[in-house]
Amino acid sequence: MAEMEGLPSRFYTLHFTFCNLHWTERDFVLSANRILEGVRILAFTTGYAGPYAGRLLAGYGAEVIKIESKKGGLDTFRHYGQHKDIDAAPRFIECNLGVRSLAVNLKHPTGARLIRELAGKSDAVLENFRPRVLDKLGLGDDELRKANPKLVIVKLPGFGSEGPKSGYGTWGFNLTAFSGMTYLWNHPEQDRPIGSQGVYPDHLGFVMGPTLMVAALLNSRRTGKGLTVDLAQVEGTAYTLGTTYLETAVNGDDPKPKGNHYAVAAPHGCFACQGEDRWCVISVRDNNEWQSFCHVIGRPELVGDARFADPQSRLERRAELNALAQQWTQRRSAEEVMSKLQAVGVPAGVVQTGADLLKDQQLRHRNYFASFADSLIGPFEIPRSGILFQGMAEEPLRLPNRFGADNDQILGELLGYDHATIEQWRREEVLT
Amino acid sequence: MTDTTQTTSLLSGYRVLDLTSSMGALCGKLLRDLGMEVLKIEPPGGDPTRKEPPFAKGHAHGEGSLRFAYLNAGKRSATLDAAKPSGRKLLLDLVERADVVVEDFAPGQLAALGLGYEAMIERHKKLILVSVSGFGQDGPYAHFKTTDIVGNAMGGLLYISGDPKMTPCNPPETQSYYYASLFAAYGVTLALWQRETRGIGAWIDASIQASMALHEHVAFNYSAEGRIMKRAGSQHQHNAPANLFQCKNGWISLFVTQNHWPLLLKVWQDHDPALDDPKWINSNLRRQHADYINSQVTSFTSRFLKEDLAELMQKHGIPGLPVNSPSDFMRDPHIQARGFFAEVTHPVLGIFAQPGSPFMIDGKRGAPAPAPLLGQHNEEVFCREMGIDKARMDALVKEGVI
Numbered sequence: 001m002a003e004m005e006g007l008p009s010r011f012y013t014l015h016f017t018f019c020n021l022h023w024t025e026r027d028f029v030l031s032a033n034r035i036l037e038g039v040r041i042l043a044f045t046t047g048y049a050g051p052y053a054g055r056l057l058a059g060y061g062a063e064v065i066k067i068e069s070k071k072g073g074l075d076t077f078r079h080y081g082q083h084k085d086i087d088a089a090p091r092f093i094e095c096n097l098g099v100r101s102l103a104v105n106l107k108h109p110t111g112a113r114l115i116r117e118l119a120g121k122s123d124a125v126l127e128n129f130r131p132r133v134l135d136k137l138g139l140g141d142d143e144l145r146k147a148n149p150k151l152v153i154v155k156l157p158g159f160g161s162e163g164p165k166s167g168y169g170t171w172g173f174n175l176t177a178f179s180g181m182t183y184l185w186n187h188p189e190q191d192r193p194i195g196s197q198g199v200y201p202d203h204l205g206f207v208m209g210p211t212l213m214v215a216a217l218l219n220s221r222r223t224g225k226g227l228t229v230d231l232a233q234v235e236g237t238a239y240t241l242g243t244t245y246l247e248t249a250v251n252g253d254d255p256k257p258k259g260n261h262y263a264v265a266a267p268h269g270c271f272a273c274q275g276e277d278r279w280c281v282i283s284v285r286d287n288n289e290w291q292s293f294c295h296v297i298g299r300p301e302l303v304g305d306a307r308f309a310d311p312q313s314r315l316e317r318r319a320e321l322n323a324l325a326q327q328w329t330q331r332r333s334a335e336e337v338m339s340k341l342q343a344v345g346v347p348a349g350v351v352q353t354g355a356d357l358l359k360d361q362q363l364r365h366r367n368y369f370a371s372f373a374d375s376l377i378g379p380f381e382i383p384r385s386g387i388l389f390q391g392m393a394e395e396p397l398r399l400p401n402r403f404g405a406d407n408d409q410i411l412g413e414l415l416g417y418d419h420a421t422i423e424q425w426r427r428e429e430v431l432t
Numbered sequence: 433m434t435d436t437t438q439t440t441s442l443l444s445g446y447r448v449l450d451l452t453s454s455m456g457a458l459c460g461k462l463l464r465d466l467g468m469e470v471l472k473i474e475p476p477g478g479d480p481t482r483k484e485p486p487f488a489k490g491h492a493h494g495e496g497s498l499r500f501a502y503l504n505a506g507k508r509s510a511t512l513d514a515a516k517p518s519g520r521k522l523l524l525d526l527v528e529r530a531d532v533v534v535e536d537f538a539p540g541q542l543a544a545l546g547l548g549y550e551a552m553i554e555r556h557k558k559l560i561l562v563s564v565s566g567f568g569q570d571g572p573y574a575h576f577k578t579t580d581i582v583g584n585a586m587g588g589l590l591y592i593s594g595d596p597k598m599t600p601c602n603p604p605e606t607q608s609y610y611y612a613s614l615f616a617a618y619g620v621t622l623a624l625w626q627r628e629t630r631g632i633g634a635w636i637d638a639s640i641q642a643s644m645a646l647h648e649h650v651a652f653n654y655s656a657e658g659r660i661m662k663r664a665g666s667q668h669q670h671n672a673p674a675n676l677f678q679c680k681n682g683w684i685s686l687f688v689t690q691n692h693w694p695l696l697l698k699v700w701q702d703h704d705p706a707l708d709d710p711k712w713i714n715s716n717l718r719r720q721h722a723d724y725i726n727s728q729v730t731s732f733t734s735r736f737l738k739e740d741l742a743e744l745m746q747k748h749g750i751p752g753l754p755v756n757s758p759s760d761f762m763r764d765p766h767i768q769a770r771g772f773f774a775e776v777t778h779p780v781l782g783i784f785a786q787p788g789s790p791f792m793i794d795g796k797r798g799a800p801a802p803a804p805l806l807g808q809h810n811e812e813v814f815c816r817e818m819g820i821d822k823a824r825m826d827a828l829v830k831e832g833v834i
Contacts (some may be wrong), residue, residue: 078612099689165766169751177685180758184604197664214621215442233788242502249784263485283579349582354654365571386615386623390635
């Protein structure tokens, strides 16, 4: 690991004062995007959670080298969409920003050997293959650690590396179902489960994975020893349903779907507004919010109404109150509902679409979108991160490197092989 | 590995001061599960989460909230009224001893109490402060009030969730709070790394809206392809069959990609021969004709029990899992064998199985611990650790500070 003690990687911001272009010492700002500078991570990842975990590490400065092969080892997201170029799948680009690419055939003995060598010059491995896939290629934890006892390994298998069902093939979509979340994610009293069209567990995995990675790197830095972290994505999902499981464990209940009901607010829910498929959510919790709500909707007389005097009585009459909210919202735009209610301190929010997000003034204020003027899929903007480091600079994000683009630099400069050897491996289909 | 404590606690030795209520609580919980020592500071009347349902049966009071019990499992609790001058002073003493402070006050509220980032770093230069809020610490919506559903709405997840013929449907519990809290915890590990390598502290601004707005490619799809994602029930946007399918006793979740399609046809021996047409290998085509594909697949799945069908699918390498209830999940032999749930004893809630850490370190899982009672660690923290004598402690309690 490149030692950076006392040698912060600074970069300089240009400031314009009227017509003068000048540098000032005050403007030396540390970059949040270089916090992990000097950390090298080998990524054996495919799909959403693993690659995006790599992207979030690369976005904060780690050198993430993604290892793939056209010999049966391409990231599945390279095939999503209508394109022929494996570098031009929108889904792949989204999940692999800032990641380098090494094309090595792991099924070739020389390919596996090169990876073991590379592990000796790396700090960590990130992988989301099925359990034991890497072991079978001679790239198990012990093999990889032979060249580097300090190596940190973080795995994100769906069902974990051990246990009777660890060999199961799972996607985030399936894990949502297995955890109980799909069943719970529904309006009450429906005749079929709905859940989500998406893959919520992947989102949990790709933020918990990097957290565990940095935590494990801190540990290894302290102890001088490597370690293996195994994050079962299904347990990551269950981590967000703990209260529900306690209802079963402590009370013996079997919790049912609650839809948009929230135990501490009424009126509460998602209400139709003017326009096609336009909605605004409203949450009224305490008496202050209730009073403000009544005034905004033009029903000040309800403030003194004993039937709605406190949160508990409002919860008991929530159907009535939700109908009242709906009457008011349906004649207004979602934006008007939000701004009128928020202006008096009542939680409310437009149910935003993708188009709404791109023009959201708060997200714009946060410089939330990284902008790419040109790419294999044309110009696009993309979310950066859920967090900001206050007072630190943010640099532009980078596109993924093209498939195999880093072969020469990694094998040549990092591992020290000469051009002829690399060319020979190319012919022997070690590098493909 | 020889030392158990070292292998299951990645970050032991770090101290966290947790000033959160429910919005940022999961951040402190994950930091605790990473091995840090987390001290929750509650107002003398208790964290408002203690008043949030669900409650243990017969315990609809401050020590019976299951929501509090889960989100604060393994933390310590001390009480402090930070609005009082001597409470503020004590809190800053605690800040000085902490590595990390987690808070979820409305932006500006701590600063108004004289406890903002500037006041904190005056006492501890390399402090890591992490703030969880609805929209971030500054900007046009920074003052907006948030609840979970507001976070999901403004972040774009709500619009695509649920049956297209119905009102958008919020996920269970308070996922937008949790998700921003997990992002906040990632920020903490990054900031600790930075402190080790650059020697400086940090202030991390975690936004619920920003955390949710990267979900499900909602923003990116619109920007890159001009496509507005809409509610689609349980139908995945790229694949079919990738949906929930009826079985004899419930539902199964199937996710069949290009690679799995031929495997599915093999197991499903009496499928309509029309499906053997090689054109159907193309996932995009199957997705375009999802209604047709789904109704065909249902004629197959409806013959099985969901558990049996999941096993059959997995035996043939096809991703399929049953739609479980929470208790189905808790009883599952795989989850049981992995020891995800472990027994804890709580003075009010009794003995029960609590979810543990979602990860293992070198094959070992850290042990879960119960949530603290209100102010359970007051004496331990204020007297034993901070050296406040008995008389002063009594005076502080009398003043309502502790």
